[in-house]
Amino acid sequence: MDLRKPINRNKTNGIKFGLVNCLISIGIGIFIIKTGFSPNGNVILITSTLAIFLCGLIFWNLLKVKTGSKAILAGVLTGLMSHPLTWFLLIIINNSCHFFHLNCSAEYIYSDGTITASNIIGEIFGGTVMSLLFFGYITIFTSSILSYLFFKYTEWQD
Numbered sequence: 001m002d003l004r005k006p007i008n009r010n011k012t013n014g015i016k017f018g019l020v021n022c023l024i025s026i027g028i029g030i031f032i033i034k035t036g037f038s039p040n041g042n043v044i045l046i047t048s049t050l051a052i053f054l055c056g057l058i059f060w061n062l063l064k065v066k067t068g069s070k071a072i073l074a075g076v077l078t079g080l081m082s083h084p085l086t087w088f089l090l091i092i093i094n095n096s097c098h099f100f101h102l103n104c105s106a107e108y109i110y111s112d113g114t115i116t117a118s119n120i121i122g123e124i125f126g127g128t129v130m131s132l133l134f135f136g137y138i139t140i141f142t143s144s145i146l147s148y149l150f151f152k153y154t155e156w157q158d
Contacts, residue, residue, distance in 0.1 A: 013065070017150055018056035021078055024142050025049045025086075028135050037134075043093055044086070051085035052078060052139070060147075068151055075147030079140035080132075087127035091120055 029045030032038050059074040059081070 013150075013154055014057045014060040016154070017060040017074070017078075017147065018053040020146055020150055021052045021056040021075075021082075021143055022049050024079075024139055024146070025052045025082070028138065040090065040094070043090060047089035047093065048082065048086040051089055052082040052143070055082045055085060056143070065147075065151060068148055071147045071151035072144045075144035076140055078147070079143035080136070082139060082143075083131045083136065084124055084128045086131065087124045088120075090127070091123055 025048035026045070029041065029048055032044055033041035038044055055078040056074075059077045063070050063074050063077075065071045065074055
């Protein structure tokens, strides 16, 4: 191997990193469902898994991870930013029930049908604060550890 040649990261590492992070949200989602922590546990499981996958994919590729410190930063950002994205997706799914007249019970539907940007921002902010208080330390810490381990044991192409 030529040491003068820069290391090119594998193009699929962002996808793999996102999938590895899905283990975190699946674990938390199962906990939420089993304990009855939220009546929307099934939907939260889906939205949090999608959110942490997308955040992992985006931050791994955006930071162009080539060092352990960038890997840890990608993990911290993934664990942190997946919370507001989870709530954004949750609001979209739950309010879609109302708009498309589907028969589903969701706790974030505005009964009068008026959804404003301030309502959505307030829900995202409130939900993010609560989820960070209850689960943020788990997602941020675990994602940063997983990102470092993923970086350390990932095959790198020349």
